[in-house]
Amino acid sequence: MPDSGPSSRVVPVRSLSPGGPPLPAGPPEELAPWRPTSQDPWNLEKAAHLLRRTGFGPTPEEVEFVLALGPDRAVDALLTTAPHPVPTHGTHVLPSGEILNLGTLAGQRAMLLYTQSHTPYPFQEKMAAFWLDHFSVGLKSSAFPEPMGVHAATLRTLALSSFKEILLAVTKDPAMLVWLDNWLSRARKPNENYGRELLELYTMGVGSGYTEQDVKEASRALTGHTLRPRNQYYFNPSTWYHDYGVKTVLGKRIYNPYPNGAKDLDDLLDIVLDHPATAKFLARKIWEYFVYLDPGTALVDYLAYLLRKDGYNIRSFMSIVLRSKAFYSAAAYRALVKDPLDYCVGLARFLHAGVSYTGMGARVVLQGYPLLNFENPSGLPDGAAWINSQTLIERANYAEALIQQGGRTNLKATFDPFREIKRKGLASAAGVVDHYLLYMVDGKVPPAVRSSLVDYMNRIDSGPRKFDVRNAAHVRQKVSGLVHLIAALPEFQMK
Amino acid sequence: MKTTRRDFLSKSLSAGLALPLGARILSGGGLDKPGDKILVVFQWMGGVDILNTLGPMGHSVYKAARPTLAIPTSKAIKLASGSDLYLHPALKDFKALWDAGEMAVIQGVGYPKPNFSHFQAMKYWYAADPTILNVARGWLARYLDLYAGGSALPALDFQRGMSPVFTGHPVPVVGNIANFRFRTDPYTRIDRGLEEKKLRAHASLARPGAHPLLSFTAAAQAAAFDAADTLQKTGKNYKPAVTYPAGNPLNRTFQLLARYIIHGLKTHVYYLFLGGFDTHSAEATRLEVLLSRVGPVIKAFFDDLKAQNPAAAKKTILFQWSEFSRRIGENGNAGTDHGAATCNFVFGPSVKGGLYGTYPDLSKASPPYNKANLVYTTDFRRVLAEIVDKWLEGSSAKVLPPGSPTKHLGFLP
Numbered sequence: 001m002p003d004s005g006p007s008s009r010v011v012p013v014r015s016l017s018p019g020g021p022p023l024p025a026g027p028p029e030e031l032a033p034w035r036p037t038s039q040d041p042w043n044l045e046k047a048a049h050l051l052r053r054t055g056f057g058p059t060p061e062e063v064e065f066v067l068a069l070g071p072d073r074a075v076d077a078l079l080t081t082a083p084h085p086v087p088t089h090g091t092h093v094l095p096s097g098e099i100l101n102l103g104t105l106a107g108q109r110a111m112l113l114y115t116q117s118h119t120p121y122p123f124q125e126k127m128a129a130f131w132l133d134h135f136s137v138g139l140k141s142s143a144f145p146e147p148m149g150v151h152a153a154t155l156r157t158l159a160l161s162s163f164k165e166i167l168l169a170v171t172k173d174p175a176m177l178v179w180l181d182n183w184l185s186r187a188r189k190p191n192e193n194y195g196r197e198l199l200e201l202y203t204m205g206v207g208s209g210y211t212e213q214d215v216k217e218a219s220r221a222l223t224g225h226t227l228r229p230r231n232q233y234y235f236n237p238s239t240w241y242h243d244y245g246v247k248t249v250l251g252k253r254i255y256n257p258y259p260n261g262a263k264d265l266d267d268l269l270d271i272v273l274d275h276p277a278t279a280k281f282l283a284r285k286i287w288e289y290f291v292y293l294d295p296g297t298a299l300v301d302y303l304a305y306l307l308r309k310d311g312y313n314i315r316s317f318m319s320i321v322l323r324s325k326a327f328y329s330a331a332a333y334r335a336l337v338k339d340p341l342d343y344c345v346g347l348a349r350f351l352h353a354g355v356s357y358t359g360m361g362a363r364v365v366l367q368g369y370p371l372l373n374f375e376n377p378s379g380l381p382d383g384a385a386w387i388n389s390q391t392l393i394e395r396a397n398y399a400e401a402l403i404q405q406g407g408r409t410n411l412k413a414t415f416d417p418f419r420e421i422k423r424k425g426l427a428s429a430a431g432v433v434d435h436y437l438l439y440m441v442d443g444k445v446p447p448a449v450r451s452s453l454v455d456y457m458n459r460i461d462s463g464p465r466k467f468d469v470r471n472a473a474h475v476r477q478k479v480s481g482l483v484h485l486i487a488a489l490p491e492f493q494m495k
Numbered sequence: 496m497k498t499t500r501r502d503f504l505s506k507s508l509s510a511g512l513a514l515p516l517g518a519r520i521l522s523g524g525g526l527d528k529p530g531d532k533i534l535v536v537f538q539w540m541g542g543v544d545i546l547n548t549l550g551p552m553g554h555s556v557y558k559a560a561r562p563t564l565a566i567p568t569s570k571a572i573k574l575a576s577g578s579d580l581y582l583h584p585a586l587k588d589f590k591a592l593w594d595a596g597e598m599a600v601i602q603g604v605g606y607p608k609p610n611f612s613h614f615q616a617m618k619y620w621y622a623a624d625p626t627i628l629n630v631a632r633g634w635l636a637r638y639l640d641l642y643a644g645g646s647a648l649p650a651l652d653f654q655r656g657m658s659p660v661f662t663g664h665p666v667p668v669v670g671n672i673a674n675f676r677f678r679t680d681p682y683t684r685i686d687r688g689l690e691e692k693k694l695r696a697h698a699s700l701a702r703p704g705a706h707p708l709l710s711f712t713a714a715a716q717a718a719a720f721d722a723a724d725t726l727q728k729t730g731k732n733y734k735p736a737v738t739y740p741a742g743n744p745l746n747r748t749f750q751l752l753a754r755y756i757i758h759g760l761k762t763h764v765y766y767l768f769l770g771g772f773d774t775h776s777a778e779a780t781r782l783e784v785l786l787s788r789v790g791p792v793i794k795a796f797f798d799d800l801k802a803q804n805p806a807a808a809k810k811t812i813l814f815q816w817s818e819f820s821r822r823i824g825e826n827g828n829a830g831t832d833h834g835a836a837t838c839n840f841v842f843g844p845s846v847k848g849g850l851y852g853t854y855p856d857l858s859k860a861s862p863p864y865n866k867a868n869l870v871y872t873t874d875f876r877r878v879l880a881e882i883v884d885k886w887l888e889g890s891s892a893k894v895l896p897p898g899s900p901t902k903h904l905g906f907l908p
Contacts, residue, residue, distance in 0.1 A: 017611075113799045181775045181828060189865060193775050196612065196833075206615050207628050215611075264615030335706050356695055366674065387712050388652075388668035389719030395676055396694070446700045462689045481686055488694055490713040494706070 016403075028299050030308075030326035034071065042071055045442040046328055052495040053290050053336075054078050054322065056129075058078040059344020060420065060439045064151040075179045075322045078123035079315055081160060086115050089151030090404030098356055105145040109371050110362030112152055116345050127159035127314065130289050135170055135177045136203065136374035147231050147374045151175035163282060163312035167202065167269050171222070173233040180377065184226045185219065187243040195219030197377050199272065208251060208277035217247040220271075221254050235262040250275055267430070273312060273451065279304035286317070291327055299326075334494040337386045340367035342495055343395055345488055350440065351415040353402055359410035363401075387493065399487035402478040417479035421469060429457035429467040430479075436482055441491040449489065450485060453482060497547065529782060532810045532886050535765045535787075536635075538654070540815040541773030542613065545837045545869070546823065549589075549783055552581040556857040558798055561822035562587035564778055564831070568644050577690065580854065585787035588794035591842070596848035601839040601878050602856045605871025609819065609835030613773065616818035621660040624896045633660035634879060635764055638894045648725060648761060650881035653748050654768030660791030661766070667722040672751055676723050694719050730758030736802035738789035745769070745818035749796045756811055757804040762885065765907065772817060795843055801844065812886060812907070816875075823857065824864025836871035837876055841906055851904040874900040881907055 011329055036042040047067040051058035055078075055347050058066070066074045091107075092100045094114055101107040119125045135171035137151055151173050158166045170176050171194075177183035182194035195218040199210050222244030224235050236242065242261035247254040254273045256263040295303070303317075310316045326332060338346065344364050348355050364371050370390045401409040403417075420439075426432045433453045439445045457467040457478050468474050486492060496885055550596035551557055553568045571581035572590045578691040592598040606625035606858035610616045620624040623634035632640075635650065639661070643649035652661060652668045669675055698716035703710060739746045752765055769789065774781050793813060800808035814837050836855055851871035860867040880891035880901035885908070891901045 031672055088744050090678075100765040162587065183778055189777055190834050191826060191828055200612055200614070206612055209710040211609065221636055297728050334709065337712070365671070384708055384711050387708075387715050388666075388717060389672045389722050390675065391710070392716050392719050393675060393723065397674065397678045446702060448700050449697050452696060455691065456693055459686075459689060461685050481690055485693055485697070486692065487675075488716075490702070490709055490716055494709055 006164035014093060028302050030273070030299065030329065031302065031320060031324045032330045033323045034325045036071070040328075043067070044438065045444075047074070048073070048439075048442055049328070049333060050074060050322070051122075052338075052342070052346070053126075053327075055126055056116050056342055057338075057349050057495075058350055059352060060423075063439065071318050071325065071328075075319065078322070078488065079160070079319055081124040083157070084120065084157075086111060086149075086153055086156065088130045088153055089388070090144050096356075098122075098347075098353055098358065100358070102146060102149055104141065105148070105373060106358050106361055108145045108149045108152075109300070109364070112372060113341075113345060113364070114357045115156075115350055116341060123318075124156065124159050125320070128156040128356070129160060130286070131155040131166060132372075133178065133289075134285065136377050137173075137175050138374040138377075139175075139372075140178050141361050144195075145372070147173075147175040147178065152372065159313040161313070162316065163307075164269055164273055166314075167198075167273075168265065171198075171265055172225060172233045174227055174233055177225060177227055177233065182222055182225055185223045185225075185237060186231075186241060187223050190216070190219040190223050190243060192216060192219045195222050198222075199379055203272045204275060204277040205281040208281065209275070212247050217249045217254075218268055219247065220245065221268045223248075223249045224261050225265070237261050276304065277313070279308045283307050283317075284313070287321065290318075290321060291324075292332045299348070313433065334442075334491070336495050337384065338493055338495045339386060340364045340369035340391075341371075343367065344398060344491070347399060348413075351402065351483065353413050353415040355402065355414075356410065356412040359401075362410060363394065363398045367391050368394075378408065392493075396484070396488040397495065399484050403483050410459060415480075416485075417475050418472075419480070421475065427469055429469075430454050431477065432467075432469065433457060433482065436479075436486055440483075440486045443487060445489060453485060456485065457482065496581070496716075523641070524682075529701045529718070531763075532888065533763060533765070533807070533812070534673070534768065534882060534886060535752065535811065535813040536660075537767045537769070537793075537813055537815045538791075539772050539785075539815060540617070540768060540770040541611070541817070542616070542819045542821055542833055543817040543837065544774055544778060544782060544831050545820040547778070548583050548586070548786065549840075550836055551579045551854065551857060553579060554648070554857045556823070556860055556864070557869070559862075560867070562777040562825070562828050563743040564825045578850065580850075583786050585783050586790045588790035592794060592797070592842055593848060596854050597842055597844055597846055598848050599841040600850050601841070601873060601904060601906065602838050602850060603836055603869070603872030604816075604875045604878060605819070605836035605869075608873075609871070611835075613818055615835070617636045618659070618731045620816060620818055620875065620894070621832060623876055623894075623899065623904075628884060630659040631901055635660045635766075636884075638677050638764070638883060639666075639890055640891055642887065642889050648722060650766070651751070654765045654766055667718060667726075668767075669722075669726060669751070669828050671747075672726060675726055677720070679782040692729055695906065700723060725760070726755075730754035733758060733809070735795075735799055737798040739794050739799075740788075740793045743788050743792050745788050745792040746795075751798045753796055756800060756807050759804075759807070772907075774821070775826065775828040778830040791851045797842065799846065801805070808843075809845050810873075812841055812846055812882075814878075815840040815842075815881060821870055822865050823860050823867040823869065824862075826865050832865065834868045836869040839875075845908055851906050873904070875906055876900050877902055881905075 002207050024416050044063060044067055048058060048063050051062060051066055054343055087102060089102055089115045094100065102111060118124050132152060132155055139145060139148060153171050154173055158169055180194040180197055185191035192215055196215045199215060199218060200206050202209055220243040224237065226241060228234055237259040242259050244261060249271050250270060254264050254267045254403060280300055284295060284300045306320060307317050323329060339366060344360050361371060368386060401411045402413045403415060404413060420435060424435055426435055433450060437445060437450060459468060467478055540798040546557060547564065547566055551572045552566050558565050563756060568581055570584050572584060574580040574582055574588060574593060618627060618630050622630045623632045639649050650666045652666045677694060679687050698713050703714055709741060726849060735750055739750065748767060770783055797808060817837055819833060820833055821834040826832050855869035855872060876895055876899040880895055881903045883889045883891040883894045895901060
């Protein structure tokens, strides 16, 4: 029976100042729960919007299911998770027969994409993808990709828990310890790499009020977290490893005498989480990932208040975000660009396509997403930065490879062009075009696109012969091309 | 309220970029015509350890500060008689370019109040402004605003579009040219032409009232069709005239660059990017790997240009930068932490080879050296200003933020 799983366990943030910063004047109207009205009903477009933002792109059946479920029960279902271990080591055979060697980066990528495509808990997986981006860890040596699988598994397990619990786990995560050198940091010469990024990229944000001295002191508090051979984390309490001196971070004192140096991490995180900049930084980042870019200051302040109030509990925060008026507002609608995971996993899911996930991994990288191997710790580009000539070409060519029959590309894709025609009893060229436009882009495209697509359907062999839904050759040729043309539309790049 | 990069994008997108690229350039931008010179920018991300790349390796402070990382002068390459600077042993090609008078070094480049964050320091360079929080407009974007007139492809980005230096300009990004074309024809070859026509037509349709990001996407797609055609055709039969270093992962990019320059693509700014310079640990090996890649490929690239199109070679410079250098002393992990001030390398047959500015004085540093930084002597905006004024034939007063130091150093003719 699914329950809220191990991630419901919340590590308390002890020293949060009571109430945090002064509360803005009441909750902003846009955070009130959205309720369907006759002018603004719950419909297919809204169901699809919810699923595009909380997963990697729905199948037509999932949209219909969530439409029937209604917004509140849909969000309840999305927020529910259960443990479902994903292998991180060894060799695995997927149901399709594809063999994944998790001792390779390609194998790890494929396993992650397979999980994103088939998980029973898409929102947990989406939130894990947010954290993967947030921490943006890369491999120092491609010879040992298993720690990246462990890293992804950790973030999956904790995806909806508390931010403190996530920070604790990530600090001790072998992939992160190697990526930002903290496993090498010693009492005598602390390495500042992790301490700096912890403040700059993971919690407070650049220019938010910490100093170079805070970075240095935080780095001292983070000494001693290191690795045994075979990438096993442990805290080494010796004075050689951990700096037992007094540290002052953000004006607050950290002191834990020998042999309790491990407690420094706990104290450091409490201090950092208590700083108003942290709640604002994370609240804004989550909002911009799930809702829209550039929320106003008042909104961010209130979101930060909510986040702090619940001890940075992600599940309860997302429960408010995903039910809010803002989430279903015009400002949020199609206001974010799909990232390559949304695009690749989403299109394959929509088509129920069989694919090589190893091939998909290579395509995701070509579209600008260095999955499980970030090149720099600042994470993914935002908004428009996903879009450039190279990535748009790669996206359209991915769609083209996906709808090819016979698997001539590294995607080895198979898809059934008759599926929707049979399921929905589609009978004409216009009927087929309208169906695919509705389910792929909410039917919202310039009218000239629709007529152009109907025209495309009715030029069999590029000639004037009309599309006949009963003619299998017509369906194979034209439904494939239609999906490609819609998947290449600017509208389909948005979510 | 601060203007974020996205604020800016949204505003500029709705203002103009929603039009197809060509139309925008003809109607907006082109105040001036660019010259016919070519600037290749080569960004080294992570903060290069300049002391081990080009440094006073005989200096007592250098040796004391780097018990394991110091390169003995017996192994390093002496830059010139009369100079106390040595090149990393992997940089013999830099030495060859230096001896040919085709390498200029601007020493001690930086700005007041160094920032030790990669991302913030890079933003300063992208914006040519060491005071900003976010990049509203990159210096190259500002250059293109003013001088891109008439050119359909004024700039090309070979570094995957991650840099805000072009923010606001839909500069095409080219990763792999073999893949830089829209594939069509899913099932039978017969629909190829029809699909291609439709893809183009759909991207070019007006989308009134669309979200700025959607308009931008449509414009970028239309631009991609045009760029794909030109970039596939230009220099299709290019063959390198010289041997590029075997197995060097940078060959593909530099050969593509050579192909376009030799075959006269009307592009003035190319942007290249190499990561991996953030050597907090195991620096000796990591820096050696990187430098043994960049040295030979830069030399081969210019040799290739000279062999196939000497006139184009004379019109090309390569400008190297990195967001900062590293601490004077090593850390406990056989690496170095983030530091300040660096050197810029500028290559090309037309460059006035030599040393410019002053190398930061190591004698002034005091222990602990792993906390000590190089102190800048030359404002980085002076370097950018000279490139804009003397090479790109623009005006640094218009391109760089008001009040920037712009006094030329003299490394360009």
